[in-house]
Amino acid sequence: MKPFVKWAGGKTRLLKEIEQRLPADFDTWEDVVYVEPFVGGGSVLFHMLKKHNNISKAVINDINPVLMHAYQKIKQAPMSIMDTLVALRNEYNGISADKTREEFYYRVRKTFNEMRFEDEQKVAFFIFLNHTCFNGLYRENRSGDFNVPHGRYKSPSIFEEENIMTLHNALQKVEINCGDFAEIWNSLENNPTFIYIDPPYRPISKQVTMFTLYDKSGFTDFDQLRLKEICDIFGNRGCRIMLSNSDSYDEDISYFENLYNNGYHISRVEVTRMINPYNSKNRKPKEVIITNYQPPQ
Numbered sequence: 001m002k003p004f005v006k007w008a009g010g011k012t013r014l015l016k017e018i019e020q021r022l023p024a025d026f027d028t029w030e031d032v033v034y035v036e037p038f039v040g041g042g043s044v045l046f047h048m049l050k051k052h053n054n055i056s057k058a059v060i061n062d063i064n065p066v067l068m069h070a071y072q073k074i075k076q077a078p079m080s081i082m083d084t085l086v087a088l089r090n091e092y093n094g095i096s097a098d099k100t101r102e103e104f105y106y107r108v109r110k111t112f113n114e115m116r117f118e119d120e121q122k123v124a125f126f127i128f129l130n131h132t133c134f135n136g137l138y139r140e141n142r143s144g145d146f147n148v149p150h151g152r153y154k155s156p157s158i159f160e161e162e163n164i165m166t167l168h169n170a171l172q173k174v175e176i177n178c179g180d181f182a183e184i185w186n187s188l189e190n191n192p193t194f195i196y197i198d199p200p201y202r203p204i205s206k207q208v209t210m211f212t213l214y215d216k217s218g219f220t221d222f223d224q225l226r227l228k229e230i231c232d233i234f235g236n237r238g239c240r241i242m243l244s245n246s247d248s249y250d251e252d253i254s255y256f257e258n259l260y261n262n263g264y265h266i267s268r269v270e271v272t273r274m275i276n277p278y279n280s281k282n283r284k285p286k287e288v289i290i291t292n293y294q295p296p297q
């Protein structure tokens with residue numbers, strides 16, 4: 001079971017570190033509700049659903065409507081997008097000349113931007129573009145058009161029928177929301193709840209801001225404060241919470257220590273990123289992992 005899209009800030013490389021820091025008795029909890037307010041490509045969600053059978057319900061959210069529409073479609077009617085995906089994949093992978101492939105990509109991108117949001121096939125076009133565009137980025141111009149250039153991969157896998165059906169089955173116990181992270185908390189019940197929070201990266205330095213460019217609005221330090229308040233509220237209600245973010249030690253070593261200064265535990269791990277924000281071999285980016293409980297180890 002793996003994500004159906006590549007996503008900026010995807011956590012596949014951090015899964016081991018996340019798994020090691022789950023509450024020590026996590027697997028003894030019953031009827032767990034798993035919550036992810038910034039789900040992105042869902043690498044952590046799908047890992048948790050596969051590995052931990054005691055999760056009886058998950059609640060996910062992201063501010064990106066095209067992405068969340070794709071989750072809905074795969075949950076409710078995966079077969080309705082399969083034919084279009086197969087046709088797009090076959091045509092694209094069947095073209096050998098780079099120039100012709102590129103032209104095909106830009107035609108698909110244009111059609112995608114002209115489609116109405118509700119259009120059945122928009123999700124198939126979205127998945128195709130995600131795997132053939134540059135670095136799997138999702139970026140829109142001022143008029144809301146997807147504008148990422150062609151990625152030039154030799155034979156991108158685009159999708160696997162079997163994986164989509166596995167995700168379809170896994171998503172049956174997942175409630176899918178789309179909006180600001182502050183809007184989803186009403187749907188939480190009294191079950192033991194684990195919340196994994198992976199917001200857009202706080203810029204590492206003033207010069208490096210590309211990691212905040214997930215959507216038009218950006219994610220500011222004011223949003224970090226709003227998020228911290230929510231963590232306190234749900235922590236006080238007994239939820240176990242884990243957050244990850246890029247370490248902003250470049251300028252402001254204590255940003256997260258200052259913000260999460262009331263009983264949270266903070267650790268740092270080195271990560272390999274496709275795009276190294278320092279652009280230097282000597283400085284590997286680090287990720288902070290913050291928990292509102294003492295992690296094992």
Ligand SMILES: C[S@@+](CC[C@H](N)C(=O)[O-])C[C@H]1O[C@@H](n2cnc3c(N)ncnc32)[C@H](O)[C@@H]1O
Pocket residue numbers: 007008009010011012037038039040041042043044061062063064179180181182198199200201214215218219
């Ligand atoms: C670091 S990514 C999450 C990556 C995810 N963990 C994965 O493995 O793919 C952050 C996500 O937050 C979303 N986002 C940005 N601002 C948001 C907001 N105010 N509320 C909810 N989601 C938001 C972005 O669309 C993006 O998908």
